[in-house]
Amino acid sequence: MGDLKLFQNSVLKTFNDDEKLVATRWASYQNYKSKVEAIKDFKEEEYQDGFLKDIFESCLGYTLKTTNPSSFNLEREKKNETDSKKADGVFYLNSEIIGVIELKAQDTRNLDKVQQQAFYYLSQHSKAKYVIISNFDELRFYIEKSTAYESFSLFNLTYEEFSKLHLLLAYENIKEEKALKIREKSNKFEQNISKELYKDFSNFRILLFDNLVKNNLNIEKSVLLRLTQKLCDRIIFILFAEDRTLLRTNTIKEIREEFINQKFTNYSLYDIYKFYFEAINKGDARLDIPEYNGGLFAIDELLDSLIIDDFILDENVQILSNYDFASEISVNILGHIFEQSLTDLEELQANIENVSFDKTKSKRKKDGVFYTPEYITRYIVENTLGKMCQEKREELKIIDISSPTNPKKLTKLEQQTKENLQEYKNWLLNLKILDPACGSGAFLNQALEYLINEHKNL
Structure with a gap:
């Protein structure tokens, strides 16, 4: 894993x-x-x-x-x-x-x-x-x-x-005890950077929402709040993906430079972002972007119609871009941001409706919506999906496998093992996994990691 x-x-x-x-x-x-x-x-x-x-x-x-x-x-x-x-x-x-x-x-x-x-x-x-x-x-x-x-x-x-x-x-x-000291300092660092990132992220969301309200008077505030969060999610995805080489490094910087270097066009910064959103959704060989058609970047005409002042995206996304999403911002930190966002969005919605908000009765508290730490999802995966894979391996007699003596001339047993490995691979490729209470997708992410590792071990 x-x-x-x-x-x-x-x-x-x-x-x-x-x-x-x-x-x-x-x-x-x-x-x-x-x-x-x-x-x-x-x-x-x-x-x-x-x-x-x-x-x-x-x-x-x-x-x-x-x-x-x-x-x-x-x-x-x-x-x-x-x-x-x-x-x-x-x-x-x-x-x-x-x-x-x-x-x-x-x-x-x-x-x-x-x-x-x-x-x-x-x-x-x-x-x-x-x-x-x-x-x-x-x-x-x-x-x-x-x-x-x-x-x-x-x-x-x-x-x-x-x-x-x-x-x-x-x-x-x-x-x-250097390792213990490094771990203790790392834990404190992660706690601090989690708070700093959420403060900057939350500030960006509020400024973006206020700007959308100012520039898009024909759309209800509650709808604008939903669109604000969706746009924030897209930005966070790009920041995470560019630092982890899932997108081109410095994609945000590239978007900004495309905007600044316009000579014969007058696109807004948000227009440039929308070009990249479409490329991420459909894939774009010219930009070296694979097709990430997971739904987040799917065409959303209302979102695309928004008017956003350039400085809102420029200044605030630059602040978020300063974080190192490869080594400093773990999936755990992003999970905590998701968790905290649930309460904050409810509070913002309550403000829109001009009603009081009690955090102790929030949807997160009431429905038990919490980000599940990786050590728990890992345990769940190992004892569900992992158990299934183990049983399938035992059925196919591929638990402990030695390398063939002569790869060019397999023995009868080695040939049977090869065929069983192929059958196991096909079985893995046809697995379907459902998480009916998906939330941030922590369980599905862990399940995917497990399956990737199983394929690597074949």
Whole structure:
């Protein structure tokens, strides 16, 4: 599934590391990288010791018990405190287990399925805070039982990615609890930026609504309020999409420049926006825009007929455009904006009707309309859609699949597995998912992430 990040990138950049030590260990990492082709063929048990030595000891500064039995902070196969089960590895601080490591071989490509097992091992050690899962290529780092994680591809780390891995997991930094401090600062940052964004978004909505009321006297205010929110939703989509490369980078800037650089036309800024709205709805190869025909940008003649002063769109959208929707504004933050908007729109509607408004009796409170956090939608998806997929895989006998010995000449069993994988793919493509209480679409987004991941694993 798409990873929910533990840390804000802008916060990570404020924490320093020992650059000389990072450079030295980067050189050690090259030894691991040189073994990649061999590692791909290792079974889980064959390389667990080697992995802990090559990555944790050589690159991250830990000391294995087998290296120094009298002074170590990393141990292979440590029994749980409450039963006889063993994590593949644990690491210590002041003689207390603070982290567990669960390793799989390369044929385990979906580490989501390992998460529950790793979290179980975490719960069996009272002082443990950290969880690491790896299949020798992907390495995931969790803090406590949060489903958010940071992911690294160990087979092809850049120096920047290695530096980030080192900052979070090097033993010297674990001792200083840097990862915990970064997470705490990230949480505060997200809370603050969520408030700032909503303040700017709400201010834009009010100014836009007032401008629509001033310029469109023939349309009822309650209708204008609905159109105001729809236009705001379109703007937010573009801001989100351009920062996440779903649209061309700087699309908003491009729209503004198209408006400013007119020589033989006299289009309003809103006219230019409408050209792009149509392109987003239908697709436009010239603008490198795919067809996003989800309904938000569908033709709306009343919306298209509005008169809007240029400065309203220009100044206020520029303010919103300053936010980094790729790394700073998470889907969670957008969900909270959706949630808060429900109450604010009801209050604005009450003002239009000149009636009192009680927030405790709002539709959001009355109907229980709340944005569902990702860890909850993830849990729901894993136990509904995920369970269905697991049962289908079991039916088709495609749970644990090894790479064919000779891809050009499949054995009878390998040929049957290939056919079963194709049948599973067809089954996935024909799935239909309904969320009758859709709201912001959080469940459907999570379901889509799950299905994308299933396809990637085929």
